[in-house]
Amino acid sequence: MVAGYYPYAIGASVCGVLALLFYASGINLTAFTGKIGTGFQEKIDRADMTIKPEEFVLLLVGVAVILWLAIVLLIHTSPLISALILPMAFGISILGGTGYLKFRGDKRVGTFVNQLELVLRMLAGAMRVGLGLRQAMILVTEEVADPARREFMRVIGRTNLGIPIVDALDELCKSMPTNEMQMFAKVVRVQQQTGGDLAKVLEKLAATIRDRRRVIRKMGALTAQGRFGAGIIGSLPILVGGFVVATQPDMGGALMHTFPGHIAVGIFVCLECAAIYSLSRILRFDV
DSSP states (O other): OGGHHHHHHHHHHEEEEEEEHHHHHOHHHHHHHHHHHHHHHHHHHHHTOOOOOHHHHHHHHHHHHHHHHHHHHHHHHHHHHHHHHHHHHHHHHHHHHHHHHHHHHHHHHHHHHHHHHHHHHHHHHHHHTTTTTTHHHHHHTTOOEEEETOOOOOHHHHHHHHHHEEEEEHHHHHHOOOOOHHHHHHHHHHHHHHHHOHHHHHHHHHHHHHHHHHHHHHHHHHHHHHHHHHHHHHHHHHHHHHHHHHHOOOHHHHHHHHHHHHHHHHHHHHHHHHOOOOOOOOOOOOO
């Protein structure tokens, strides 16, 4: 009975020791988490989230602690295993948070790419009637929706500070890292150096982007069956394991509350992660 409280005692002791160390060393927790969160700043900006980096780090810590307590309550591990699960919970929390930021960022970048063809055609049309590139961008921001509107407003804001428009577009390439945006920035830079009909070049670039999107959609259709099959195969072990735990108490107890069962679950998790990674690499194409 007393042994069941060991995991909670270990968790409370770890949290208490960390709190005492922070207090004794005089470290500002907000500044400390802010330094750790600088690595998430670019991903947070790309995902267009209002959360601060230090708040995101504290959120990951809270999720890791809750996940650790849930696992300990579920499988009733020994004190040693409970201590080993704690860094694993932190790793899962960091991977999950990073994956969520990547998902939000990729979704926003994809929306931007879908808008870029229209933006280029609007820029070309505005330049044909005599507007400069900067004035054409101001006109475009009044017509398009986010995220293109916000990103090009940032470009205009940088030019208001005296930054050349080609350098401002290079900064946009960092926040929206796509091949289409890089081509746009390079086209503008070459035109600024050599001259030429930029409106005509932008129309050709818009046509190229349209063709690339057509190829990407065709690739998605051709790989749909493989992705659907990968989802089924990947979910089968989880569904079968949940069915066994729910319907066979003896087997479920052996799997969740014994050391060999914990080893089997660990092997399953490792193999599942390896399969997801392998399938994601196989189904990835660069256009």
